[in-house]
Amino acid sequence: MSKNIILCGVGGQGTILASRLIATAAMDKGIPIKTAETIGMAQRGGSVFSHVRIGEGTNSPLIGKGEVDLIIGFEPGETVRQLPFLKKGGAVVVSSRPVMPVSAMIGQSHYDADAMVEYLKANVEHLTLVDADKAAEELGSAKVLNVVLLGAALRSGELGLGEEDLENAIREKVPEKFLELNKKALAWSRE
Amino acid sequence: MHKEFLMGNEAIALGALAAGVNLVSGYPGTPSTEVLETIAKRNPGNVYVEWSINEKAGMEVAAGAAYAGARALVTMKQVGLNVASDPLMSLEYIGVKGGMVVLVADDPGPISSQTEQDTRTFGMFSKVPVFDPASVSEAYEMIQEAFDFSEKYGTPVFFRATTRVDHGYEALEVKDPEEYYVNKPEGFVKDPSRWVIFPRLSVKNHALIEKRNAELKTVLSGYYRNQIIKESADGCRKGIATQGVNFMYTLDSLHGRNARVLRVATPFPFPEKLALEFLEGLDEVLCVEELDPVIERALIFTCGKYGLNVKIRGKMTGDIPPSGENSMEIVGNALTGFLGEAEDTAAGSGNALPQPPALPVRPPVLCAGCPHRASFYAVKAAMRGKKTIYCGDIGCYTLGNAAPLDMCDTCLCMGAGIGIAQGVGHIEPNTKCFAFVGDSTFFASGITGTVNAFYNQADMTLVVLDNSTTAMTGHQPHPGTGRTVMGQVVEKVSIEKVLRAIGLTVVETVDPLDFALSVETVKRVAAEPGVKAIIFRSPCIAITKPKGRSHVDPNKCIGCGKCIRELGCPAIILDSDGKKAKIDTSMCTGCTLCEQICPVKAISGGTKNDTAAAGNSTNDTVASDPKGGRHE
Numbered sequence: 058m059s060k061n062i063i064l065c066g067v068g069g070q071g072t073i074l075a076s077r078l079i080a081t082a083a084m085d086k087g088i089p090i091k092t093a094e095t096i097g098m099a100q101r102g103g104s105v106f107s108h109v110r111i112g113e114g115t116n117s118p119l120i121g122k123g124e125v126d127l128i129i130g131f132e133p134g135e136t137v138r139q140l141p142f143l144k145k146g147g148a149v150v151v152s153s154r155p156v157m158p159v160s161a162m163i164g165q166s167h168y169d170a171d172a173m174v175e176y177l178k179a180n181v182e183h184l185t186l187v188d189a190d191k192a193a194e195e196l197g198s199a200k201v202l203n204v205v206l207l208g209a210a211l212r213s214g215e216l217g218l219g220e221e222d223l224e225n226a227i228r229e230k231v232p233e234k235f236l237e238l239n240k241k242a243l244a245w246s247r248e
Numbered sequence: 249m250h251k252e253f254l255m256g257n258e259a260i261a262l263g264a265l266a267a268g269v270n271l272v273s274g275y276p277g278t279p280s281t282e283v284l285e286t287i288a289k290r291n292p293g294n295v296y297v298e299w300s301i302n303e304k305a306g307m308e309v310a311a312g313a314a315y316a317g318a319r320a321l322v323t324m325k326q327v328g329l330n331v332a333s334d335p336l337m338s339l340e341y342i343g344v345k346g347g348m349v350v351l352v353a354d355d356p357g358p359i360s361s362q363t364e365q366d367t368r369t370f371g372m373f374s375k376v377p378v379f380d381p382a383s384v385s386e387a388y389e390m391i392q393e394a395f396d397f398s399e400k401y402g403t404p405v406f407f408r409a410t411t412r413v414d415h416g417y418e419a420l421e422v423k424d425p426e427e428y429y430v431n432k433p434e435g436f437v438k439d440p441s442r443w444v445i446f447p448r449l450s451v452k453n454h455a456l457i458e459k460r461n462a463e464l465k466t467v468l469s470g471y472y473r474n475q476i477i478k479e480s481a482d483g484c485r486k487g488i489a490t491q492g493v494n495f496m497y498t499l500d501s502l503h504g505r506n507a508r509v510l511r512v513a514t515p516f517p518f519p520e521k522l523a524l525e526f527l528e529g530l531d532e533v534l535c536v537e538e539l540d541p542v543i544e545r546a547l548i549f550t551c552g553k554y555g556l557n558v559k560i561r562g563k564m565t566g567d568i569p570p571s572g573e574n575s576m577e578i579v580g581n582a583l584t585g586f587l588g589e590a591e592d593t594a595a596g597s598g599n600a601l602p603q604p605p606a607l608p609v610r611p612p613v614l615c616a617g618c619p620h621r622a623s624f625y626a627v628k629a630a631m632r633g634k635k636t637i638y639c640g641d642i643g644c645y646t647l648g649n650a651a652p653l654d655m656c657d658t659c660l661c662m663g664a665g666i667g668i669a670q671g672v673g674h675i676e677p678n679t680k681c682f683a684f685v686g687d688s689t690f691f692a693s694g695i696t697g698t699v700n701a702f703y704n705q706a707d708m709t710l711v712v713l714d715n716s717t718t719a720m721t722g723h724q725p726h727p728g729t730g731r732t733v734m735g736q737v738v739e740k741v742s743i744e745k746v747l748r749a750i751g752l753t754v755v756e757t758v759d760p761l762d763f764a765l766s767v768e769t770v771k772r773v774a775a776e777p778g779v780k781a782i783i784f785r786s787p788c789i790a791i792t793k794p795k796g797r798s799h800v801d802p803n804k805c806i807g808c809g810k811c812i813r814e815l816g817c818p819a820i821i822l823d824s825d826g827k828k829a830k831i832d833t834s835m836c837t838g839c840t841l842c843e844q845i846c847p848v849k850a851i852s853g854g855t856k857n858d859t860a861a862a863g864n865s866t867n868d869t870v871a872s873d874p875k876g877g878r879h880e
Binding site: 080117120135165199 | 720
């Protein structure tokens with residue numbers, strides 16, 4: 058089994074921790090794992106992505122266009138940006154909550170997030186929309202969006218890992234006092 | 249041995265520890281920073297580690313250690329090598345006793361740099377051998393080999409990785425500390441004929457270096473990481489020569505197509521003998537590489553030297569883009585252009601997508617609550633209507649160039665803003681010239697420029713943006729912070745005292761989050777003659793805890809949009825009706841800048857960092873001693 062995954066969003070949203078959790082879960086199961094991250098200036102509110110490759114038979118840390126099994130999108134516009142990487146029949150799990158760029162707030166650019174969601178609905182068969190506002194309200198924190206999305210990714214069937222694998226990874230990587238919150242976040246999309 | 253999931257830079261650091269490195273120095277810079285940080289974190293206790301004030305200092309410290317027989321590592325990004333080039337150029341003539349590895353992280357793209365310079369070319373220029381790893385797991389092994397090689401041939405070596413190796417991650421087997429090689433330095437042995445560079449020694453050593461490097465072409469042809477992957481079927485007339493992560497892109501993009509592959513792990517000295525073996529019987533070669541056409545030139549040279557009729561293609565023939573980072577798509581398309589379509593391809597099975605709506609435009613911005621925003625806004629407000637130039641520098645504050653602040657008219661390299669402000673002032677005496685420099689950059693390369701401006705009678709305002717850390721690269725300590733990477737608490741170097749010691753008489757320190765006081769200070773200081781300085785001191789929001797969050801009273805907000813339009817803070821958005829301002833509390837740090845500029849006082853709830861410059865907000869022009877110690 059091998060899986061190619063892209064996580065994408067805006068710098069500061071927690072994409073790196075999410076890819077770290079996937080990698081930890083894979084490594085604990087003895088599955089080969091490679092990732093490539095955006096680190097540096099783009100972390101200051103720019104577009105960021107992680108490429109994650111699970112399984113045998115790959116050399117490159119970057120994934121080619123049309124080769125991705127699953128996109129985990131933290132933001133609708135950023136997900137549309139990465140869509141050319143998705144393979145036919147691939148899955149997309151996306152938070153519908155937009156992050157408005159400063160350039161759009163001061164009128165220097167235009168960003169219509171609803172149009173992005175409509176575009177995703179029209180062009181992705183296997184689409185899971187995650188209501189990030191509802192999740193934040195019910196969980197009492199907006200900071201666990203990354204784990205909420207991982208839970209939804211799990212349920213898409215394209216992650217190549219089990220719920221228990223991710224729970225173990227969370228136990229390894231997340232501080233004790235946030236453990237309960239993260240476990241709830243992982244389970245949130247079950248309802 | 250045990251298994252770990254490691255970033256490339258972490259793997260390089262653990263490889264250096266496994267090779268028994270005794271001393272590690274460097275200056276932070278993306279994508280190199282995590283190497284030294286990991287050494288500090290995983291230090292078995294016997295390694296000296298320092299963040300040097302710049303790359304030149306780091307290079308010299310490492311050279312001294314290697315003179316004494318230590319294994320030394322110095323780390324930097326590619327543009328840092330320019331700063332360190334003076335000692336390195338001479339060091340190659342002198343040589344080393346202990347193994348010395350110069351780790352340089354190149355940045356194709358560039359993703360976080362000013363230039364797309366290629367350290368492989370620098371290797372040729374400086375005559376220093378270059379190792380070029382292709383993956384995270386290989387980098388772990390290769391750096392150990394680089395130390396052995398350096399020690400064996402008595403020369404510093406470059407270990408040149410690029411972003412996708414530095415910032416890639418893999419799960420790999422690494423040694424336990426008990427398995428690390430132990431290098432016991434012999435100590436420095438006095439010998440002026442060896443360690444003191446004079447023209448006579450230089451000409452003698454130059455000849456020896458050329459002889460050695462010529463021999464290394466053959467030696468390195470036998471280095472197992474320089475390799476030929478044979479064609480999958482007979483009758484192959486095409487070859488691909490590649491390097492670094494492009495080797496990985498090539499392997500994943502061949503999809504069964506028949507081609508001979510040469511992977512070059514040591515671009516300098518070029519493994520000529522191996523290259524001849526590779527070229528044997530080929531009609532054409534495509535060179536797949538990033539940055540300079542190093543392999544392409546070496547193969548053209550080899551063909552010329554041996555009279556081979558092989559067409560060499562690559563960047564210089566337009567088959568590979570001349571600039572920017574390669575991707576799987578670029579390499580895949582280049583291979584298809586060169587070899588024809590693959591019969592069996594996993595790629596290209598993506599959806600045919602219609603044109604998407606306009607994608608969000610996201611240049612990086614200053615964080616919500618960043619004190620630099622307040623500093624820039626205060627200078628802008630104070631100088632409104634005056635003819636000004638704002639010379640920026642390298643750091644988070646380069647982001648002050650973005651709208652709506654628009655407060656960075658020039659940016660060149662570390663410390664250059666000071667000299668540029670001076671130079672503009674000599675030509676345009678009526679322009680108010682400002683140079684903005686961060687605290688870490690001031691220590692790295694701002695002091696000499698300040699002395700130059702002061703002594704040569706410049707008229708300019710130096711603005712030091714002191715956020716008490718090296719923020720852009722992930723909060724490394726510097727001489728103003730009072731702690732070292734080894735955890736010692738030490739005497740700080742005071743920026744105020746340095747400036748006064750140079751001779752500046754107007755040096756004022758102010759908290760930029762006090763907007764009115766900041767504007768008043770800028771107006772007063774900028775009106776003084778000569779070189780004068782303002783130190784805006786407020787800690788980076790990433791190293792302090794927010795004390796409150798601002799919120800907008802919708803009954804008071806008149807929807808004038810001033811806070812959004814003038815500050816460009818990512819935490820200030822519009823409410824659901826799109827009329828009034830609203831604060832995104834997940835980002836707000838309660839810096840209160842928006843509260844202070846709201847014309848109807850509709851925003852409240854933040855708390856100014858009460859320990860910030862309050863104690864240091866000296867309006868005096870006599871010696872001000874910063875109390876500092878704000879984040880112990």
